[in-house]
Amino acid sequence: xxxSIIQEITAIVGPEHVLTxxxxxxxxxxDATDLAKLPDLVVFPGSAEEIAAIVKLANQHRxxxxxxxxxxxxxxxxxxxxxxxxxxxxxxxxxxxxxxEDLVAVVEPGVITGVLKRAVAAHNLYYPPDPGxxxxxxxGGNVATGAGGVMAVLHGVTRDYVxxxxxxxxxxxxxxxxxxxxxxxxxxxxxxLFLGSEGTLGVITRIVLRLMPQPASxxxxxxxxxxxxxxxxxxxxxxxxxxxxxxxxxxxxxxITCVREMLPFPLxxxxxxxxxxxxxxHIGDVAExxxxxxxxxxxxxxxLILEARDAAEAEKIWAARKVIxxxxxxxxxxxxxEDVAVPLxxxxxxxxxxxxxxxxxxLLIICYGHAGDGNIHVNIMFDRTDPREREAAHASVEDLFxxxxxxKGTLSGEHGIGLTKAPYLAMELSEASIALQKRxxxxxxxxxxxxxxxxxxPTPP
Numbered sequence: 001x002x003x004s005i006i007q008e009i010t011a012i013v014g015p016e017h018v019l020t021x022x023x024x025x026x027x028x029x030x031d032a033t034d035l036a037k038l039p040d041l042v043v044f045p046g047s048a049e050e051i052a053a054i055v056k057l058a059n060q061h062r063x064x065x066x067x068x069x070x071x072x073x074x075x076x077x078x079x080x081x082x083x084x085x086x087x088x089x090x091x092x093x094x095x096x097x098x099x100x101e102d103l104v105a106v107v108e109p110g111v112i113t114g115v116l117k118r119a120v121a122a123h124n125l126y127y128p129p130d131p132g133x134x135x136x137x138x139x140g141g142n143v144a145t146g147a148g149g150v151m152a153v154l155h156g157v158t159r160d161y162v163x164x165x166x167x168x169x170x171x172x173x174x175x176x177x178x179x180x181x182x183x184x185x186x187x188x189x190x191x192x193l194f195l196g197s198e199g200t201l202g203v204i205t206r207i208v209l210r211l212m213p214q215p216a217s218x219x220x221x222x223x224x225x226x227x228x229x230x231x232x233x234x235x236x237x238x239x240x241x242x243x244x245x246x247x248x249x250x251x252x253x254x255x256i257t258c259v260r261e262m263l264p265f266p267l268x269x270x271x272x273x274x275x276x277x278x279x280x281x282h283i284g285d286v287a288e289x290x291x292x293x294x295x296x297x298x299x300x301x302x303x304l305i306l307e308a309r310d311a312a313e314a315e316k317i318w319a320a321r322k323v324i325x326x327x328x329x330x331x332x333x334x335x336x337x338e339d340v341a342v343p344l345x346x347x348x349x350x351x352x353x354x355x356x357x358x359x360x361x362x363l364l365i366i367c368y369g370h371a372g373d374g375n376i377h378v379n380i381m382f383d384r385t386d387p388r389e390r391e392a393a394h395a396s397v398e399d400l401f402x403x404x405x406x407x408k409g410t411l412s413g414e415h416g417i418g419l420t421k422a423p424y425l426a427m428e429l430s431e432a433s434i435a436l437q438k439r440x441x442x443x444x445x446x447x448x449x450x451x452x453x454x455x456x457x458p459t460p461p
Contacts, residue, residue: 131149143165167202193440255367258327276317331364339415340400405428
Protein backbone atom coordinates (compact mmCIF):
# COMPACT_ATOMS: atom_id res chain seq x y z
CA UNK A 1 0.00 0.00 0.00
CA UNK A 2 1.31 3.41 -0.93
CA UNK A 3 2.64 5.61 1.87
CA SER A 4 0.35 8.42 0.76
CA ILE A 5 -2.74 6.25 1.34
CA ILE A 6 -1.48 5.22 4.79
CA GLN A 7 -0.96 8.89 5.62
CA GLU A 8 -4.51 9.74 4.54
CA ILE A 9 -5.98 6.94 6.67
CA THR A 10 -3.81 7.98 9.62
CA ALA A 11 -5.11 11.50 9.30
CA ILE A 12 -8.68 10.17 9.51
CA VAL A 13 -8.35 8.01 12.65
CA GLY A 14 -5.18 9.34 14.31
CA PRO A 15 -1.74 7.70 14.42
CA GLU A 16 -2.46 5.87 17.67
CA HIS A 17 -5.22 3.90 15.89
CA VAL A 18 -3.16 2.52 13.00
CA LEU A 19 -0.84 -0.51 12.98
CA THR A 20 1.84 -0.61 10.31
CA UNK A 21 4.62 -2.92 11.56
CA UNK A 22 4.63 -6.44 10.17
CA UNK A 23 4.52 -8.12 13.59
CA UNK A 24 1.49 -6.04 14.63
CA UNK A 25 -0.30 -6.70 11.35
CA UNK A 26 0.17 -10.46 11.72
CA UNK A 27 -1.93 -10.41 14.88
CA UNK A 28 -4.93 -9.46 12.72
CA UNK A 29 -4.15 -11.82 9.84
CA UNK A 30 -6.17 -14.83 11.01
CA ASP A 31 -9.34 -15.98 12.75
CA ALA A 32 -10.24 -19.27 14.49
CA THR A 33 -9.35 -21.28 11.37
CA ASP A 34 -5.87 -22.25 10.22
CA LEU A 35 -6.01 -19.58 7.50
CA ALA A 36 -3.93 -16.41 7.59
CA LYS A 37 -3.00 -13.57 5.22
CA LEU A 38 -1.02 -10.46 6.13
CA PRO A 39 -3.02 -7.22 5.73
CA ASP A 40 -1.38 -4.06 4.42
CA LEU A 41 -2.74 -2.00 7.30
CA VAL A 42 -4.77 -2.45 10.49
CA VAL A 43 -7.06 0.41 11.51
CA PHE A 44 -9.23 1.04 14.58
CA PRO A 45 -11.89 3.59 13.59
CA GLY A 46 -13.92 5.40 16.25
CA SER A 47 -17.07 6.34 14.35
CA ALA A 48 -19.24 5.62 11.33
CA GLU A 49 -17.94 8.82 9.75
CA GLU A 50 -14.33 7.64 10.01
CA ILE A 51 -15.28 4.31 8.46
CA ALA A 52 -17.11 6.09 5.63
CA ALA A 53 -14.04 8.21 4.90
CA ILE A 54 -11.82 5.10 4.75
CA VAL A 55 -14.28 3.29 2.50
CA LYS A 56 -14.39 6.25 0.11
CA LEU A 57 -10.60 6.15 -0.08
CA ALA A 58 -10.80 2.42 -0.79
CA ASN A 59 -13.08 3.08 -3.76
CA GLN A 60 -10.76 5.78 -5.01
CA HIS A 61 -7.59 3.66 -4.72
CA ARG A 62 -9.17 0.19 -5.11
CA UNK A 63 -7.86 -1.48 -1.96
CA UNK A 64 -9.85 -4.09 0.03
CA UNK A 65 -11.53 -3.28 3.34
CA UNK A 66 -12.07 -6.23 5.68
CA UNK A 67 -14.31 -5.63 8.74
CA UNK A 68 -13.27 -7.53 11.87
CA UNK A 69 -14.75 -8.00 15.32
CA UNK A 70 -12.95 -10.33 17.73
CA UNK A 71 -11.67 -12.73 15.06
CA UNK A 72 -13.52 -15.73 16.51
CA UNK A 73 -15.08 -16.84 13.21
CA UNK A 74 -14.56 -20.40 12.00
CA UNK A 75 -14.73 -19.99 8.23
CA UNK A 76 -12.07 -17.39 7.45
CA UNK A 77 -14.58 -14.57 7.10
CA UNK A 78 -12.28 -11.91 8.59
CA UNK A 79 -9.06 -13.17 7.01
CA UNK A 80 -7.79 -10.46 4.60
CA UNK A 81 -7.20 -12.92 1.80
CA UNK A 82 -6.49 -10.14 -0.73
CA UNK A 83 -4.61 -7.89 1.70
CA UNK A 84 -5.79 -4.31 2.13
CA UNK A 85 -7.08 -2.70 5.31
CA UNK A 86 -8.39 -4.70 8.25
CA UNK A 87 -10.96 -2.50 9.92
CA UNK A 88 -11.24 -3.53 13.60
CA UNK A 89 -14.36 -2.46 15.52
CA UNK A 90 -12.69 -2.64 18.96
CA UNK A 91 -13.16 1.08 19.68
CA UNK A 92 -16.83 0.95 18.76
CA UNK A 93 -17.65 -0.83 22.01
CA UNK A 94 -20.30 1.24 23.70
CA UNK A 95 -23.70 0.14 24.93
CA UNK A 96 -25.54 3.29 23.91
CA UNK A 97 -28.89 2.53 25.50
CA UNK A 98 -30.80 -0.08 27.47
CA UNK A 99 -34.49 0.82 27.49
CA UNK A 100 -36.74 -1.34 29.72
CA GLU A 101 -39.88 0.40 28.46
CA ASP A 102 -39.23 -0.30 24.77
CA LEU A 103 -37.46 -3.60 25.52
CA VAL A 104 -34.52 -2.65 23.30
CA ALA A 105 -30.79 -2.13 23.57
CA VAL A 106 -28.75 0.04 21.21
CA VAL A 107 -25.12 -1.01 20.86
CA GLU A 108 -22.04 -0.51 18.75
CA PRO A 109 -20.63 -3.52 16.92
CA GLY A 110 -17.56 -3.98 19.12
CA VAL A 111 -19.58 -4.74 22.26
CA ILE A 112 -18.74 -8.20 23.62
CA THR A 113 -21.84 -10.40 23.60
CA GLY A 114 -21.38 -11.56 27.19
CA VAL A 115 -20.93 -7.97 28.38
CA LEU A 116 -24.26 -7.03 26.83
CA LYS A 117 -25.99 -10.04 28.36
CA ARG A 118 -24.76 -9.09 31.83
CA ALA A 119 -25.62 -5.41 31.33
CA VAL A 120 -29.24 -6.08 30.39
CA ALA A 121 -29.55 -8.65 33.19
CA ALA A 122 -28.89 -5.81 35.64
CA HIS A 123 -32.20 -4.35 34.41
CA ASN A 124 -33.93 -7.75 34.81
CA LEU A 125 -33.87 -8.11 31.03
CA TYR A 126 -32.61 -10.90 28.83
CA TYR A 127 -30.74 -11.07 25.52
CA PRO A 128 -31.11 -14.77 24.61
CA PRO A 129 -28.57 -15.44 21.79
CA ASP A 130 -25.68 -17.26 23.43
CA PRO A 131 -22.95 -18.46 21.05
CA GLY A 132 -20.22 -20.60 22.56
CA UNK A 133 -17.77 -17.71 22.27
CA UNK A 134 -20.11 -15.21 23.97
CA UNK A 135 -17.46 -14.18 26.50
CA UNK A 136 -15.19 -12.83 23.77
CA UNK A 137 -17.06 -12.54 20.44
CA UNK A 138 -18.74 -9.26 19.43
CA UNK A 139 -22.32 -8.37 18.65
CA GLY A 140 -21.22 -7.00 15.28
CA GLY A 141 -19.61 -10.32 14.40
CA ASN A 142 -22.72 -12.18 15.57
CA VAL A 143 -24.88 -10.06 13.26
CA ALA A 144 -22.49 -10.35 10.32
CA THR A 145 -22.36 -14.15 10.55
CA GLY A 146 -25.89 -14.90 11.72
CA ALA A 147 -24.63 -16.49 14.95
CA GLY A 148 -26.80 -18.91 16.90
CA GLY A 149 -26.05 -20.73 20.13
CA VAL A 150 -27.61 -23.14 22.59
CA MET A 151 -30.76 -21.09 23.33
CA ALA A 152 -32.01 -21.19 19.73
CA VAL A 153 -34.51 -24.01 20.32
CA LEU A 154 -36.94 -21.78 22.18
CA HIS A 155 -35.59 -18.26 21.84
CA GLY A 156 -34.16 -18.16 18.32
CA VAL A 157 -30.88 -16.83 16.97
CA THR A 158 -29.25 -13.42 16.50
CA ARG A 159 -31.34 -12.48 13.46
CA ASP A 160 -34.51 -12.82 15.55
CA TYR A 161 -33.36 -9.97 17.83
CA VAL A 162 -32.02 -7.41 15.36
CA UNK A 163 -34.56 -4.64 14.79
CA UNK A 164 -32.44 -2.03 13.02
CA UNK A 165 -28.92 -1.30 11.81
CA UNK A 166 -26.74 1.62 10.87
CA UNK A 167 -24.44 0.57 8.04
CA UNK A 168 -21.63 2.18 6.07
CA UNK A 169 -22.13 0.97 2.51
CA UNK A 170 -19.20 -0.10 0.32
CA UNK A 171 -19.52 3.20 -1.54
CA UNK A 172 -19.22 5.25 1.67
CA UNK A 173 -22.83 6.28 2.28
CA UNK A 174 -24.26 5.77 5.78
CA UNK A 175 -27.78 4.32 5.86
CA UNK A 176 -30.34 3.26 8.46
CA UNK A 177 -32.08 -0.07 7.93
CA UNK A 178 -35.07 -1.30 9.90
CA UNK A 179 -36.87 0.43 12.78
CA UNK A 180 -37.00 0.46 16.56
CA UNK A 181 -40.48 -1.07 16.43
CA UNK A 182 -41.37 -4.76 16.59
CA UNK A 183 -43.16 -4.48 13.24
CA UNK A 184 -41.97 -2.61 10.15
CA UNK A 185 -42.71 -3.41 6.51
CA UNK A 186 -41.59 -0.22 4.79
CA UNK A 187 -39.64 -1.04 1.65
CA UNK A 188 -37.33 -4.01 1.21
CA UNK A 189 -36.10 -5.69 4.38
CA UNK A 190 -32.51 -4.46 4.18
CA UNK A 191 -31.89 -5.38 7.81
CA UNK A 192 -32.26 -9.08 7.01
CA LEU A 193 -30.08 -8.68 3.94
CA PHE A 194 -27.16 -7.42 6.02
CA LEU A 195 -27.65 -10.20 8.57
CA GLY A 196 -25.25 -13.00 7.70
CA SER A 197 -23.64 -11.01 4.88
CA GLU A 198 -20.18 -11.49 6.46
CA GLY A 199 -18.98 -7.94 5.90
CA THR A 200 -19.40 -8.15 2.12
CA LEU A 201 -22.21 -5.58 1.83
CA GLY A 202 -21.11 -2.95 4.33
CA VAL A 203 -19.77 -2.19 7.79
CA ILE A 204 -22.31 -2.32 10.63
CA THR A 205 -21.78 0.56 13.07
CA ARG A 206 -24.89 0.55 15.26
CA ILE A 207 -27.38 -2.18 16.17
CA VAL A 208 -30.84 -1.97 17.75
CA LEU A 209 -31.65 -5.22 19.54
CA ARG A 210 -34.89 -6.61 20.91
CA LEU A 211 -34.81 -7.70 24.57
CA MET A 212 -37.00 -9.95 26.70
CA PRO A 213 -37.88 -10.06 30.40
CA GLN A 214 -35.61 -12.36 32.42
CA PRO A 215 -37.21 -15.81 32.80
CA ALA A 216 -38.50 -16.26 36.35
CA SER A 217 -37.21 -19.82 36.53
CA UNK A 218 -34.58 -21.91 34.77
CA UNK A 219 -33.90 -25.62 35.36
CA UNK A 220 -31.28 -27.87 33.76
CA UNK A 221 -30.45 -31.56 33.65
CA UNK A 222 -28.07 -34.02 32.06
CA UNK A 223 -29.43 -37.32 30.77
CA UNK A 224 -27.00 -40.12 29.95
CA UNK A 225 -27.72 -42.92 27.48
CA UNK A 226 -25.97 -46.15 26.57
CA UNK A 227 -26.42 -45.57 22.81
CA UNK A 228 -26.42 -42.59 20.49
CA UNK A 229 -29.63 -43.85 18.92
CA UNK A 230 -31.48 -43.75 22.25
CA UNK A 231 -30.27 -40.20 22.97
CA UNK A 232 -31.30 -38.85 19.57
CA UNK A 233 -34.66 -40.62 19.68
CA UNK A 234 -35.26 -38.90 23.01
CA UNK A 235 -34.52 -35.52 21.41
CA UNK A 236 -37.37 -36.07 18.96
CA UNK A 237 -39.75 -37.15 21.72
CA UNK A 238 -38.95 -34.07 23.79
CA UNK A 239 -39.41 -31.71 20.83
CA UNK A 240 -42.77 -33.25 19.96
CA UNK A 241 -43.96 -32.99 23.56
CA UNK A 242 -45.25 -30.11 25.67
CA UNK A 243 -41.83 -29.67 27.31
CA UNK A 244 -40.90 -26.82 24.94
CA UNK A 245 -37.20 -26.91 25.90
CA UNK A 246 -35.01 -23.85 25.86
CA UNK A 247 -31.93 -25.84 24.86
CA UNK A 248 -31.08 -29.44 23.98
CA UNK A 249 -27.42 -30.21 23.43
CA UNK A 250 -26.05 -33.57 22.31
CA UNK A 251 -22.60 -34.98 23.14
CA UNK A 252 -21.23 -38.20 21.67
CA UNK A 253 -18.80 -40.51 23.45
CA UNK A 254 -15.62 -38.77 22.29
CA UNK A 255 -17.03 -35.37 23.25
CA ILE A 256 -17.91 -36.65 26.72
CA THR A 257 -14.31 -37.79 27.13
CA CYS A 258 -13.10 -34.26 26.37
CA VAL A 259 -15.24 -32.51 29.00
CA ARG A 260 -15.84 -35.26 31.58
CA GLU A 261 -13.58 -33.64 34.19
CA MET A 262 -15.44 -30.30 33.88
CA LEU A 263 -18.90 -31.70 34.60
CA PRO A 264 -20.17 -31.19 38.16
CA PHE A 265 -20.97 -34.90 38.54
CA PRO A 266 -19.32 -38.22 37.62
CA LEU A 267 -20.52 -40.20 34.61
CA UNK A 268 -20.52 -44.00 34.62
CA UNK A 269 -18.51 -45.62 31.80
CA UNK A 270 -21.60 -47.12 30.15
CA UNK A 271 -22.84 -43.61 29.23
CA UNK A 272 -21.87 -43.13 25.57
CA UNK A 273 -24.20 -40.22 24.74
CA UNK A 274 -25.30 -37.27 26.81
CA UNK A 275 -28.11 -34.75 26.50
CA UNK A 276 -27.94 -31.40 28.27
CA UNK A 277 -31.40 -29.87 28.51
CA UNK A 278 -32.68 -26.55 29.85
CA UNK A 279 -36.22 -25.33 30.47
CA UNK A 280 -37.04 -21.73 31.37
CA UNK A 281 -40.09 -19.48 31.82
CA HIS A 282 -42.68 -18.93 34.57
CA ILE A 283 -42.02 -20.84 37.79
CA GLY A 284 -45.07 -23.14 37.83
CA ASP A 285 -44.93 -23.75 34.10
CA VAL A 286 -41.23 -24.60 34.22
CA ALA A 287 -41.75 -27.08 37.06
CA GLU A 288 -44.41 -28.98 35.10
CA UNK A 289 -42.39 -28.98 31.86
CA UNK A 290 -39.31 -30.16 33.73
CA UNK A 291 -41.28 -32.99 35.33
CA UNK A 292 -42.46 -34.08 31.89
CA UNK A 293 -38.89 -33.86 30.55
CA UNK A 294 -37.59 -36.21 33.24
CA UNK A 295 -40.45 -38.61 32.58
CA UNK A 296 -39.62 -38.75 28.85
CA UNK A 297 -35.95 -39.41 29.59
CA UNK A 298 -36.84 -42.22 32.00
CA UNK A 299 -39.28 -43.79 29.53
CA UNK A 300 -36.58 -43.61 26.85
CA UNK A 301 -34.33 -45.76 28.98
CA UNK A 302 -31.87 -43.15 30.24
CA UNK A 303 -29.93 -44.88 33.03
CA LEU A 304 -28.70 -41.54 34.33
CA ILE A 305 -30.70 -38.36 34.94
CA LEU A 306 -28.88 -35.69 36.91
CA GLU A 307 -30.63 -32.46 37.84
CA ALA A 308 -28.64 -29.31 38.53
CA ARG A 309 -29.27 -28.69 42.23
CA ASP A 310 -28.77 -24.94 42.01
CA ALA A 311 -27.79 -22.14 39.64
CA ALA A 312 -24.08 -22.68 40.28
CA GLU A 313 -24.26 -26.35 39.29
CA ALA A 314 -26.30 -25.48 36.21
CA GLU A 315 -23.67 -22.93 35.25
CA LYS A 316 -20.99 -25.62 35.43
CA ILE A 317 -22.99 -27.86 33.10
CA TRP A 318 -23.34 -25.15 30.47
CA ALA A 319 -19.77 -23.94 30.96
CA ALA A 320 -18.58 -27.45 30.08
CA ARG A 321 -20.67 -27.28 26.91
CA LYS A 322 -19.09 -23.99 25.90
CA VAL A 323 -15.52 -25.30 26.03
CA ILE A 324 -16.10 -28.43 23.97
CA UNK A 325 -14.58 -27.03 20.79
CA UNK A 326 -11.09 -26.27 22.16
CA UNK A 327 -11.02 -29.40 24.33
CA UNK A 328 -11.45 -31.67 21.30
CA UNK A 329 -7.84 -30.89 20.43
CA UNK A 330 -6.87 -33.18 23.31
CA UNK A 331 -7.66 -36.03 20.93
CA UNK A 332 -5.87 -34.95 17.75
CA UNK A 333 -3.80 -31.82 17.08
CA UNK A 334 -5.92 -30.51 14.20
CA UNK A 335 -9.53 -30.49 13.11
CA UNK A 336 -12.00 -29.28 10.52
CA UNK A 337 -15.04 -27.87 12.32
CA GLU A 338 -18.29 -27.90 10.36
CA ASP A 339 -21.70 -26.66 11.54
CA VAL A 340 -24.17 -28.43 9.27
CA ALA A 341 -27.90 -28.56 10.00
CA VAL A 342 -30.60 -31.00 8.91
CA PRO A 343 -34.37 -31.30 9.44
CA LEU A 344 -35.12 -32.33 13.02
CA UNK A 345 -36.38 -35.81 12.15
CA UNK A 346 -33.19 -36.62 10.25
CA UNK A 347 -30.62 -35.93 12.97
CA UNK A 348 -30.14 -39.68 13.65
CA UNK A 349 -29.50 -40.23 9.93
CA UNK A 350 -26.90 -37.44 9.93
CA UNK A 351 -25.00 -38.88 12.89
CA UNK A 352 -25.16 -42.41 11.47
CA UNK A 353 -23.92 -41.09 8.13
CA UNK A 354 -21.03 -39.30 9.82
CA UNK A 355 -20.06 -42.52 11.60
CA UNK A 356 -19.95 -44.24 8.20
CA UNK A 357 -17.75 -41.50 6.74
CA UNK A 358 -15.41 -41.90 9.70
CA UNK A 359 -15.16 -45.64 9.07
CA UNK A 360 -14.57 -45.23 5.35
CA UNK A 361 -11.94 -42.51 5.78
CA UNK A 362 -10.37 -44.13 8.87
CA LEU A 363 -10.62 -40.93 10.91
CA LEU A 364 -12.11 -39.92 14.23
CA ILE A 365 -15.08 -37.63 13.63
CA ILE A 366 -16.84 -36.10 16.63
CA CYS A 367 -20.49 -35.01 16.72
CA TYR A 368 -21.98 -32.65 19.28
CA GLY A 369 -24.12 -29.54 19.42
CA HIS A 370 -27.57 -28.13 19.00
CA ALA A 371 -29.72 -31.24 18.62
CA GLY A 372 -32.82 -29.21 19.44
CA ASP A 373 -32.61 -27.27 16.17
CA GLY A 374 -30.83 -29.83 13.97
CA ASN A 375 -27.52 -27.92 13.96
CA ILE A 376 -24.80 -30.49 14.69
CA HIS A 377 -21.12 -29.58 14.97
CA VAL A 378 -19.11 -32.18 13.10
CA ASN A 379 -15.41 -32.08 14.01
CA ILE A 380 -13.14 -34.02 11.68
CA MET A 381 -10.05 -34.78 13.75
CA PHE A 382 -6.65 -35.30 12.11
CA ASP A 383 -2.93 -34.64 12.25
CA ARG A 384 -1.82 -32.32 9.47
CA THR A 385 1.71 -33.73 9.60
CA ASP A 386 0.29 -37.08 8.45
CA PRO A 387 -0.33 -36.86 4.66
CA ARG A 388 -2.92 -39.65 4.69
CA GLU A 389 -4.96 -38.05 7.50
CA ARG A 390 -4.71 -34.61 5.93
CA GLU A 391 -6.05 -35.88 2.59
CA ALA A 392 -8.74 -37.98 4.26
CA ALA A 393 -9.93 -35.01 6.33
CA HIS A 394 -10.28 -32.85 3.22
CA ALA A 395 -12.21 -35.60 1.43
CA SER A 396 -14.44 -36.09 4.48
CA VAL A 397 -15.69 -32.51 4.21
CA GLU A 398 -17.13 -33.15 0.76
CA ASP A 399 -18.52 -36.50 1.95
CA LEU A 400 -20.26 -34.67 4.79
CA PHE A 401 -21.74 -31.99 2.55
CA UNK A 402 -23.02 -34.61 0.12
CA UNK A 403 -24.67 -36.43 3.03
CA UNK A 404 -26.26 -33.18 4.24
CA UNK A 405 -27.55 -32.49 0.73
CA UNK A 406 -29.22 -35.91 0.58
CA UNK A 407 -30.87 -35.13 3.91
CA LYS A 408 -32.19 -31.77 2.62
CA GLY A 409 -30.02 -29.89 5.10
CA THR A 410 -27.71 -26.89 4.92
CA LEU A 411 -23.93 -26.47 4.87
CA SER A 412 -23.95 -23.92 7.69
CA GLY A 413 -26.35 -23.36 10.55
CA GLU A 414 -24.50 -20.47 12.19
CA HIS A 415 -20.84 -20.08 11.17
CA GLY A 416 -21.39 -18.72 7.66
CA ILE A 417 -19.53 -19.44 4.41
CA GLY A 418 -16.44 -17.21 4.45
CA LEU A 419 -13.49 -18.81 2.68
CA THR A 420 -13.64 -22.42 3.80
CA LYS A 421 -17.14 -23.25 2.55
CA ALA A 422 -17.09 -21.06 -0.58
CA PRO A 423 -15.87 -23.89 -2.87
CA TYR A 424 -18.95 -25.93 -1.86
CA LEU A 425 -21.59 -23.22 -2.28
CA ALA A 426 -23.01 -24.77 -5.46
CA MET A 427 -23.73 -27.99 -3.56
CA GLU A 428 -26.63 -26.16 -1.89
CA LEU A 429 -27.49 -23.13 -4.05
CA SER A 430 -28.52 -23.21 -7.69
CA GLU A 431 -26.53 -21.44 -10.39
CA ALA A 432 -29.36 -18.90 -10.74
CA SER A 433 -29.40 -18.20 -6.99
CA ILE A 434 -25.63 -17.67 -6.88
CA ALA A 435 -25.78 -15.40 -9.91
CA LEU A 436 -28.53 -13.29 -8.31
CA GLN A 437 -26.50 -12.93 -5.10
CA LYS A 438 -23.43 -11.90 -7.08
CA ARG A 439 -25.52 -9.20 -8.78
CA UNK A 440 -26.66 -7.98 -5.36
CA UNK A 441 -23.05 -7.82 -4.23
CA UNK A 442 -22.14 -5.83 -7.36
CA UNK A 443 -25.03 -3.40 -6.80
CA UNK A 444 -23.85 -2.68 -3.27
CA UNK A 445 -20.13 -2.84 -4.00
CA UNK A 446 -19.38 -1.96 -7.65
CA UNK A 447 -15.60 -2.01 -7.12
CA UNK A 448 -15.58 -5.16 -4.96
CA UNK A 449 -13.63 -3.53 -2.14
CA UNK A 450 -15.68 -4.85 0.80
CA UNK A 451 -14.29 -8.16 2.13
CA UNK A 452 -13.59 -9.54 -1.35
CA UNK A 453 -13.14 -13.26 -1.92
CA UNK A 454 -15.71 -14.34 0.66
CA UNK A 455 -18.90 -16.41 0.25
CA UNK A 456 -18.63 -16.93 -3.50
CA UNK A 457 -16.21 -19.49 -4.98
CA PRO A 458 -13.31 -17.99 -6.92
CA THR A 459 -14.01 -17.40 -10.58
CA PRO A 460 -11.77 -19.62 -12.75
CA PRO A 461 -9.18 -17.59 -14.75
